[in-house]
Amino acid sequence: MNRTLYTLILHLALPFIFLRLSWRAWRAPAYGKRIGERFAVGLPSFRGGGIWIHAVSLGESIAAAPLIRELLARHPELPITVTCMTPTGSERIQALFGERIQHCYLPYDLPWACARFLDRLQPKLAVIMETELWPNHIHACHVRGIPVALANARLSERSARGYARFARLTAPMLGELDLIAAQTEVEAERFRQLGAHPTCVEVTGSIKFDLSVDAELPRHAAELRASWGAAGRPVWIAASTHAGEDEVMLQAHRRLLDEHPEALLILVPRHPERFDQVFELCRREGLATVRRSTEEAPGAEVQVLLGDTLGELLFLYALADLALVGGSLVANGGHNLLEPAALGKPLLSGPHLFNFLEIAAQLRGAGDLLEVEDAAQLHAALRMLFADPAQAQQRAAAGLAVMRANQGALARLLGGLESLLARA
Known part of the structure; x- marks a missing residue:
């Protein structure tokens, strides 16, 4: 399956995406709020030209916190935008950083939504936490010349087998990444075998070890x-x-x-x-x-x-x-x-x-x-x-x-x- 077929399937799945979102909103009302952001509609007013960090859910948001703090300290001149996909992640991001960062839900991986989002944000750098890989978002950054880094990257053997089944989609996507900062050498090798450029893959370890606890x-x-x-x-x-x-x-x-x-x-x-x-x-x-x-x-x-x-x-x-x-x-x-x-x-x-x-x-x-x-x-x-x-x-x-x-x-x-x- 290539990216064109993937995009077609994603559009055909939109009614089911709406149904799932409605079901989740019934169970957790927070899912029923800010739905427009998931389609790049009604996005907040952003300062452009900064760093965009995507942390899909609560766990990734917690892992990203030390990185966000350090980037805020190193680059006070650059706006930092943090996106996620879940209400718990959103609440944690806003509780941790408040108005120090820009925030919204990441739009779904639809080409027109990706384009609207990036046209509004115009980041200098995109940082994706762990394994949240979206082919159209990554491609949209690539064609705009926005470098994309996969930070704290992890890839289990089971996930690697899943990606390998869709090599015509995943290999070009991984090839468009500018940096894969893998947690271990085993995971780094899995990324290489799936199509990532070897020169873009580094073993940096897990930033979760750098957690600092307030005394x-x-x-x-x-x-x-x-x-x-x-x-x-x-x-x-x-x-x-x-x-x-x-x-x-x-x-x-x-x-x-x-x-x-x-x-x-x-x-x-x-x-x-x-x-x-x-x-x-x-x-x-x-x-x-x-x-x-x-x-x-x-x-x-x-x-x-x-x-x-x-x-x-x-x-x-x-x-x-x-x-x-x-x-x-x-x-x-x-x-x-x-x-x-x-x-x-x-x-x-x-x-x-x-x-x-x-x-x-x-x-x-x-x-x-x-x-x-x-x-x-x-x-x-x-x-x-x-x-x-x-x-x-x-x-x-x-x-x-x-x-x-x-x-x-x-x-x-x-x-x-x-x-x-x-x-x-």
Whole structure:
């Protein structure tokens, strides 16, 4: 399939795209807002001639934050525009940067929408985070002479096989990229084999290792926890959970309560549209639950704190003693393990970590990451770590050591981007 056929199929799929958008808006009303932006209609007024960064969703927005901060500091004369595709990503971007950046949803990959968007924005440089590759957007930049960089690029073996099935579409697209800053050499080689120019592919590492934690964050968390009277309670967090995982967390927590009646679980669903559903699940399970959004203190009688706020995940991690990162007990590929690691939290996850294979391997090899498959294994891991604080601390220290050993990717990526800006 080439780009012309891809574009035709995309146009034919527009009725289904509208239906899916309507369905998502029914489940999460935020999807029903700013729909025009998705078709390059009603775009905000932009200052042109700057840097455009695309971070598809919440995870990529978090990963892009250090890069955005550094570009704002290095190039105060250039407007920085950040796009995404999801309301959670949009809310996080605006919460982090406010009016320091320009922001809208990225229009769908339709040639006329791409053209309207780029004509309005006129960027000097386009930066795409991780693997959000859109052939028409990339081609539109290429024909306008706008360099395009794929930053923090990752490509699993499964994704590479998928791209290879559409080589007539993906090879020209990858050939139009000016920089692919891959996380690992294995991923760099996959990009080369799929059609990227070898001279444009560099191994820079993962900028997720360059996460910096505000020194005040742990102190604020400790103060809040003390105000709850929970300084001595066993507190663990299950974060970024997906459907099918919350039940496992609650089963394991119920078993933990048999041994530690004062234990508290901070349960944080990945998607806001599931907040109410998970709250009702906790209530049906007979667990005393309060919602973080109410700012009600989880007293001694409370067994679950539902993390139903946005932009607060790092703070919620800081409140806990142990952290399980979700999206990994179901075949979703996992979420960012490095956020709790940076806060010195012993790590747990499920076995499905194909989005973070290299990071997971390093954390596991260092002795931090514990992988569990079900409620029984999760309970056993929680019981062991709470019973042996020295081992928990040793694991946390190992995770921090992995973080420090891998830092520097952001500086390497910025070097490549500065080279592209100099050519623009």
